[in-house]
Amino acid sequence: MHISIESLEKIYPNGKRALSKLNLEIESGMFGLLGPNGAGKTTLMRILVTLLEPTGGRVLVNGMDVKKDRRAIRSMLGYLPQEFKFFSRLTTAEFLDYSAVLAGMRKRADRRRAVEEMLSQVGLFEARDRMANHLSGGMKRRLGIAQALIGNPQIVIVDEPTTGLDPEERIRFRNLIGTMSQRDIVTIFSTHIVGDVSSTCKNVALLAKGELAYCGTPDELIRRAQGHVFRVSVGPDELESVKQRYAVVATIPSESGWDVEIVAREGEDVRGELVQPNLEQAYVYLMGRDGA
Amino acid sequence: MGKAEAVKGSFLKILAVAQYEALTLWRSWFFRIFGGVLLALVAVVNALVFGAGQINVWTVKAIPADIPYLTMLLVNLVQSVVAVILASDFMKRDRSLDTTDVVYVRSISNTAYVIGKACGNLFVFACLDFAAVLVAGLFNFFSGGVPVNWAAYVYYPLFIGIPTLAFCIGYSFVVMSLFLSQPLALLVLLGSLGMAFFFLQDTLFSIFDFAALRAPLMVSDFTGFGSLLGAAALRCAYLLLGVAFVLITGLRLKRLPQSETVQRAALVAAVLAIGAAGVIGALFVGGNLRNQRMRSEITEQHNRYFGVPNVRVTHDNLSLVHQGKIIRATAKLIVCNPGEQPLAEYVLRLNPGLVVRRVDGGRAASFRRSLDLLFVKPSAALPPGSQDTVRVSYEGSINDAACYLDIARDDVQKSATVFFLHRRPRFSFINDRFLLLTPETGFYPRAGAGFSPAHPECDDADLSQFTVSVSTSPGLSVLCQGASPGNTTFAPGEPLPGVSVVAGPYRQPVMRVDSVEYSLFTLANHDYYKPFFRDLPADSVASLIRTLRADFESRIKISYPFQRFRLVEVPLEFTDFPRLWTAGHEAIQPEMALLPENGFALADADFGHARPDYGNRGQQAQETQTPFERESALFQRFVASTFARDNDGRQILLRPQDRNSPTAWALQWLPPVAAQAANLFVFPEYVSYACAVHAPQCPLFGVALESYFRKRAGGAFGGMARMFSSGASTDEKVNLLLQGASFGDICKDEGNRPVLRDVVQALCDYLMADLQRNIPAQSFDGYLQDLLAASRFKTMDFASVCADVKQRFGFDLAPAALACYRKHALPGYIVDNVAASEVLDKSANRYLVRFEVQNPESAEGLIKVSVRTGSFGGGRFGGGGPGSNRGGGTEERMIAFAPRQSKEIGVMMDNPPRTLAINTFISRNIPATITYGFDRVDFDKDGRPFEGERVIDSLRASEANTVIVDDQDSGFAVETRPASRALDRIFGRAGARERYAGARFFDPPVDWTQVAGPLYYGKYVRSAYYVKAGVGGKRIAWNATLKEQGTYEVFAYYNSAGFRQGFGRRGGQDAVKGSFHYLVHHDDGVSEVPLDLRDIQNGWNLLGRYHCSAGTSTVELTDKGDGMAFVMGDAVKWVKQR
Structure with a gap:
């Protein structure tokens, strides 16, 4: 499975340019899409799921154009949108069954089996007869991913799925998604939470203001930030001036004041201890001080 | 994936969408509450229908299929609105909630998606419909006494509910897809449907009736729907429109660009559906317009051939073969020339649905057919006084549209309504299992062109000697005037104005009482009345019939002229209308009365709830009566009120048995609902069918004679009832009409058709009163009796009658009779x-x-x-x-x-x-x-x-020092609010308020309104003004011109009985409270004079004594009420004091 994005552009009717000549290649496996709010992640997601038409460029899914072959592409899709509200009058199992039919599962027995398996997999089997709107936030997200995965789609697109979840739910969700990466499907995971991507994605892309800032492996992204992350001890009165001068990614109180971790821009001189960067720091390094 | 697989896949997805949409709708609280309330309402209505003694609804219960019909109409009306609201919510929901994205991105076409949604909604509402009729069915089943027509519980939801739902849901979808805003779309939806419901129901033959409120869907046990195609056509059109709207919505939905194939297919299907609906609509309207055009052409032709010298038919030998949906007949006529000139052409009329194959016999050489007329050209002109034989062979069916040319379409439409239900008015029936043909249907040739709108006053009926032979399907009993059934040849012994033929699967009990054979022909399972007369043996029935007949004939002083009297049950669609120039009408034929199916339109056929007439013994006697006595009383009441009473214009009202019951309270909020009662008054048997009046110079004479005897027979109330009525009754409307035009002109104006019968009646009353005045009282009745007896089964010639009256009583009847037609001024008293x-x-x-x-x-x-x-x-x-x-x-x-x-x-x-x-x-x-x-x-x-x-010399002159201003005088002034005038203009009410309307004291108008009544003051027109009581802002004024300055006593006129009439049922002094507030303008200012209602006397009531200058003096009356419901003012008088 391969998705090829070529010079993709999207300009909304109000003149806002959401995507600007974006080029990207996505292979099977987990692919993370990082970027701040307004970077164009959701726009890209909606173009990929054929809900939006691009203004320019093209997207090919296994050679099929999203503009021309929507029906065929949709038959391969599983989608979990950012805002996921429920049909409040269906139970968990009913909603999943509905999704299964629409995904093309015809036989009732097969659907029943698939629904039960999926509910077990996402840990909602006990809640199968509960009304969907009576589930907790995390359970709803799990139901969301379940409906995206039922019917064995070849492309799964999840848009900011962990927003609002507590750490436990986020971990559970990441583990669930991680399991998916074992299969030969394209899973595009869009988020602005770096930690979600670091543990699951083979490749990541960074979007900023509609443009591609980085595309590659998380390790490569980290390597780029090497030599640019410092730990510095500052006195209590110096913290503010340090914050104004540098991109501070961590602030740890110490006996003499503060130990701060700084991501320095290229060419910036920082007197401090070099630190091995993590993905979040690498993200800040690449995106700049405000992540932009 | 093959195409078949793809189609199967789409179908499954549609089902899934439908299933889950239905589930979502079913679980919504709004729908559950609505459904619960609706089912409760259905239960309440059915409890009223079937509850013991609650309301008089035999008209509905008599036809078992009417129970689900009524239920579905109620349900359909309400659910149309709810379906629109819920269906519009679908589109709104799909736009605003992102949940839908997870469904939107699925591989399902827009069309399939929308179809699924529509089907889901439709399914749930359809289930509700069936649940509602099931509730009605349970009441029907457990009530006993009324059989259950289970098939009707299936086809009424299908006929009424499904097409309306499909249309409303589809219409909502497509409107929502056009408008961005749900409130705006709802406004358009509910507004357009409301417009169709309130204003367009009767437009273009009710083509906008989406909720089937006007569709003729009553089902007869004789004929089913009658014409299933006719009944189903418009329903089918609305279903197709609904389908088309759903398909169009699928095309407009932006979620997924559809494949060219699907796009094209959906578009073609939508266009075909709209096209089919349009064709159905066009055929429906076109068919009706064609009928209208045909009627117009026929009447124009009749006008052309009116008065043309023509033959009369003296003998008619009719041979008729009934074959399925057509008849084949040969009529052998003996015609004569009654005129003084030879006749070169005979003009006959025959229903235009019957195709004439051959005309021969006698002198007949050739013929031509034009609409309903048949022109026969003899080889040589028929000399005066000579006879000829004409044989006409024809076949076909009856075109009902050519019947009742004198009845306006609106009146035909009104006759279709039975409470809230509708039937298709029909005048003839020809199908495999039933045949009904009456003279009005024109199933045999008759002489003359018939009804002429330009000369509606002329209707000369022949008396002919008939012989009729009928061949029909086995198992059908054939009935006609003459011999007993079982035979197929009928030869009435007497010449008759017409014959009718009925053939049906009847059961027939027969009874002979004295010289007359009585029989009752009904369908096998239509003997609902039997349990109520179990204890009434046949000889008792005979005795009762004898007594009732004697009582009736003692009033009318004429004996029954025939040997048979048959009651024949006919389908519920059978409709007839009273005629202008005779008391005879199609439901009463010589020797025959056509009973409405299961007695549904008989006002006293509900034997289960009828209260027998206990006469002088009072209702307490009920407790001591034996079943035999009770049943005898019931039987007598039914026969007397159905056959011995003139039910012309009688309405069957929904009324509660107990006026203090909750049912009565609930019913008062409903608009009056009525059904027309069948009129089976047997009077025509005695007079109208027993002689013919030939009075071309004065057609009024025949109907005047009938009217005189009819009043005697029916016991009509007469003039004293007028005392407590108010407003312009038909008498006044007739007078207003005759003030402006002669009778001949009135007849010619089609707009006067609704009141033409009343005009004729008024003139007849006048004519008979004039005759009565000139013939000694002790001779008058006897003379008319003798005249009728001498003319039994003969034609009474007006000229001979005039000569006879002149010779016996010295009175020239002709000028008085003829004067009725000439334009003349009216007297005033x-x-x-x-x-x-x-x-x-x-x-x-x-x-x-x-x-x-x-x-x-x-x-x-x-x-x-x-x-x-x-x-x-x-x-x-x-x-x-x-x-x-x-x-x-x-x-x-x-x-x-x-x-x-x-x-x-x-x-x-x-x-x-x-x-x-x-x-x-x-x-x-x-x-x-x-x-x-x-x-x-x-x-x-x-x-x-x-x-x-x-x-x-003259009336005692009013005093010279008295000035009276009445509300009819120029000195009277009434203010109307500009807003009222504007509203009147907008709603077309300006000028449309009925002149001299009656007072509605229980609901007085908000503006001063004139009312007429016998108890008000006036010269010719006795009227007053009244208004809903208010705070004093509205006034009427009387302005008098006083010749001299001086002291005047000022009076206001009231007839105490007339206005106490307005104070509720009890009336009397105790109910009268409050004051009317007059403002008297005089030289010293303005005095407010409260006139205490308890003090009001009959006549002039003193307001006070005032000094007034010469010139205009004004008295005003305000609407100030002091707790009153209304304020009334009539006339004011100034009397100068010496």
């Missing part, structure tokens, strides 16, 4: 100085009613004076009112007036007079009958008895 007193007449105390009448007009006239006497108990005003006279009677006098003549009239009587009614017949008076009540009659020691009439 001013009645004054009415007084009743007790006087000494020789040595006995007697009573005298004396009054003066002036006719200032240039036309002569006639009045009928009726004085009701006796002591009264009860009644609304301490006396008076129909039916409350005890120990008294009525004294009647007929008084003629020459132009510009005044008379003093006296009537002497032995008992105290209570009311005086002066029927002015045709005059300028509104109302036509003037009434006076006498609260007390004092002894006048100076009074002299006076019986009779004497001409006086």
Whole structure:
């Protein structure tokens, strides 16, 4: 499975340019899409799921154009949108069954089996007869991913799925998604939470203001930030001036004041201890001080 | 994936969408509450229908299929609105909630998606429909007494509910797809549907009736729907439109660009569906318009051939073969030339649905057919007085549209309504299992062109000798005038105005009572009445019939002229109408009465809830009566009220048995709902079908004669009832009409058709009154009886009657009769100085009613004076009112007036007079009958008895120092609000308010409104003004021109009985509270004068004494009510003091 994005552009009717000549290649496996709010992640997601038409460029899914072959592409899709509200009058199992039919599962027995398996997999089997709107936030997200995965789609697109979840739910969700990466499907995971991507994605892309800032492996992204992350001890009165001068990614109180971790821009001189960067720091390094 | 697989896949997805949409809808609280309330409402309605003694709804229960029909109409109306709201929510929901994205991105076409949504909604509402009719079915089943038509519980939801739902859901979808905003779309949806419901129901033959409220869907056990195609056509069109709207919505939905194939297919399907609906609509409207055009062409042709010298048919030998949906017949006619000129062509009429194959026999050489006329050309002209034989062979079916040319389409439409239900009015039936043909259907040739709108006053019916042979399917009983059924050849012994043929799967009990054979023909399972007469043996029935007949014939003083009387049940669609020139109508045929199916339109056929007439014994006797006595009473009541009473115009109203019940409370909020009762008054058997009146110079004579005997037979109430009615009744409307035009002109104006019968009746009453005046009272009745007897089964010639009357009584009838047609001024009567007193007449105390009448007009006239006497108990005003006279009677006098003549009239009587009614017949008076009540009659020691009439110079002149301003005078002024005028203009009410309407005291108008009534003041027009009581902002004013300055007593006129009428049922002093507030303008300012209603007396009530200058003096009345419901003002009088 391969998705090829070529010079993709999207300009909304109000003149806002959401995507600007974006080029990207996505292979099977987990692919993370990082970027701040307004970077164009959701726009890209909606173009990929054929809900939006691009203004320019093209997207090919296994050679099929999203503009021309929507029906065929949709038959391969599983989608979990950012805002996921429920049909409040269906139970968990009913909603999943509905999704299964629409995904093309015809036989009732097969659907029943698939629904039960999926509910077990996402840990909602006990809640199968509960009304969907009576589930907790995390359970709803799990139901969301379940409906995206039922019917064995070849492309799964999840848009900011962990927003609002507590750490436990986020971990559970990441583990669930991680399991998916074992299969030969394209899973595009869009988020602005770096930690979600670091543990699951083979490749990541960074979007900023509609443009591609980085595309590659998380390790490569980290390597780029090497030599640019410092730990510095500052006195209590110096913290503010340090914050104004540098991109501070961590602030740890110490006996003499503060130990701060700084991501320095290229060419910036920082007197401090070099630190091995993590993905979040690498993200800040690449995106700049405000992540932009 | 192959195409088949793809289609199967799409179908499964549609089902899934439908299933889950249905589930979502079913689980919504709004729908559950709505469904619960609807089912509860259905249960309540059915409880009322089936509950013991709740409301009189035999008309609905008599036809078992009407139960689910009524239920579905109720459900359909309500669910249309709810379906629109919920369906519009679908589109809104799909736009605003992102949840839908997870469904939107699925591989399902827009069309399939929308179809699934629509089907889901439709399914849930359809289930609700079936649940509702099931509730009704359970009531029906457990009630007993009314059989259950289970098939109807299936096809009414399908016929009524499904098409409406499909249309409403589809329409909602497509409107929501056009508008961005749900509130705006809802406004458009509900607004357009509301417009269709409230304003367009009757437009273009009810084509906008999406909720089937006007669709003729009543089902007959004889004929089913009658015409399934006709019944289903528009329903099918709405279903197709719904489908088309759903497909269009799928095309407009932006979620997924559809493949070219799907796009094209959906578009083509939508266009085809709309096209098919359009074709159905066009055929429907076109068919109706074609019928209208045909009727118009037929009547134009009749106008052309009116009065053309023509043959008369003396003998008709008819041979008729009934084959499925057509008849084949040969009519052998013997015709004669009654005129003085040879006839080169015979004009016959035959229904245009019957195709003439051959005309031969006698002199007949050729023929041509034009619409409903058949022109037969003899080889040589038929000399005067000669006879000829014409044989006409024809076949086909009856075109009902060519029947009842004299009845307006609106009246035909009204006859279709039975409470809330609708049937298709039909006049003929030809199908495999049933045949019904009456003379109106024109199934055999008759002489002449028939009804001519340009000459509606002429309707000359022949009497012919008939012989009829009928061949039909085995198992059908054939009925016709003449021999008993079982035979197929019928030869009535007497010449008749027409024959009718009925063939059906009847059961028939027969009974002979004296010389007449009585039989009842009904369908096998239509003997619902049997359990109610179980204890009534046949000989008792015979005895009752004998008694009832004797009672009736003692009133009418004519004996039944035939040997048979058959009651024949006919389908519920069978409709007939009263005619202008005869009491005969299609439901009553010679020897036959056509009973409505299962008695549904008979006002007293609900034997389960009827209250027998206990007569003088009172209702307490019920507890001691045996079943035999009870059933005898029930039988008598039914027969008397159905056959011995004139039910023309009678309505069957939904009414509660118990007026204090919750049902009565609930019903008062509904608009009046009525069904037309069938009129099976047997009178035509005695007169209309037993002789024919040939009076081309005066067609009124025949109907006047009938009318006279009809009133005697039906016991019609007469003039005294007018006292307590108000407003322009038909009499007044007739007078208003005749003031402006001659009778001939009135007849020609089609807009006058609704009142033409009343005009004819008024003129007939006048004619008979004139005849009665000139023939000695003791001879009048006897003369007419003899005349009728001598004309039995013959044609009565008007010219001969005139000659006879002249010879016997010295009175020339012809000029009086003919004068009715000429334009003439109408007389007007001013009645004054009415007084009743007790006087000494020789040595006995007697009573005298004396009054003066002036006719200032240039036309002569006639009045009928009726004085009701006796002591009264009860009644609304301490006396008076129909039916409350005890120990008294009525004294009647007929008084003629020459132009510009005044008379003093006296009537002497032995008992105290209570009311005086002066029927002015045709005059300028509104109302036509003037009434006076006498609260007390004092002894006048100076009074002299006076019986009779004497001409006086004029009425005693009103005093020179008196000025009266009535609301009819130019000095009277009433303000109307600009807003009211604007509203009137917008809603087309300007000028449309009925002149001289009756007062509605329970719901008075918000603006001053004129009302007419016998108890108000006036010269010719007795009227007053009234208004809903308010705070004093609205006024009426009387402006008098006073010649001299001086002190005046000012009076206001009231008839105390007339206005106490408005104070609820009890009336009387106790109910009257409050004051009317007058403002009297005088030299010293303006005085507000409250006139306490408890003090109001009959006549002029003093407002006070004031100094007024010469010139205009004004008195105003405000709407200030002091707790009153209404305020009324009539006339004001100024009397100068010396």
